[in-house]
Amino acid sequence: MRSAFDFAPYRRSTIGFDRLFDLLENSSLAASGENYPPFDLIKLDENQYRIDLAVAGFKPGEIDITAQQNQLVVTGKKGEDGKAEFVHRGIANRSFERRFGLADHIKVASADLQDGLLSIALVREIPEAMKPRKIAIGGVQPQHDAIEAKAAETADA
Template identity: 40%
Template sequence: MTTRLSLFNSPLLLGFDQFERTLDRIAKNSAEGYPPYNIEQIGEDGLRITLAVAGFTSEDLSVQTEDNQLVIRGRQTDDRSRVYLHRGIAARQFQRSFVLAEGIEVIGASLDNGLLNVDLRRPMPEPKVRTIKIEQTRTDQGAAKGPQTIDVAPDRSEA
């Protein structure tokens, strides 16, 4: 039996199971090499993913969001009317997935000179601070549970 060491098994990291599954999925997808892509920062809250998809038309491509993933698929079909003396550019299909952080929106996609650009918007998070009220509870026999006030008598032993 093989035991896998988890990055998120610390008792200080609560509720990060989803992140671990996401990292596993990213590791599987990172082995894919086709098509090559760039990710660039566009403005303060914008991102652009550019994939090199030479030979694909917009009808050959699909861009979808599935849960928290951006999935880009390409499917070319062979043109049976062509007779090739040498075929170095094969009609192929691909699927490239990108895991999106919570709140990232896909703004649009465009195809220009063999490059598929997918624009994303990453909203800037607002800092959230919340104070939690601490209530005093008493659990003695016969005592009612709930908020209680504790009176402390002054220490008179030093007089």
């Protein structure tokens, strides 16, 4: 399914942004998807987030959390309870799969199931090489002057 907006001109003039355009094109599929189980996305601070999913009735062994490249997949498969005979069944007892797109450098820190609420802690871990750093200004000869001086030495020789 294609979105109403055509990203082809942008794909031609950018390099390395393919994943971004795929996410934008496929967002309409996610918006029309199923809304079970309901969830909250909470920003705790600048680098910490938490996803709370309402998974009442599920045990820890029935839930699987998988962190793939830039994607978090939470699946739940309910085991059969063959010994109970229901007169009415109003509590959702269906399997689910919920996918969350993760930004670069977002890692799953932990997961906890308590009182029917699955809490998944997420942390943004930016590598040292990508963090901003201060560059000291020293009394060193500018690089362009050093190149000119080296060129003059080789010309004299």
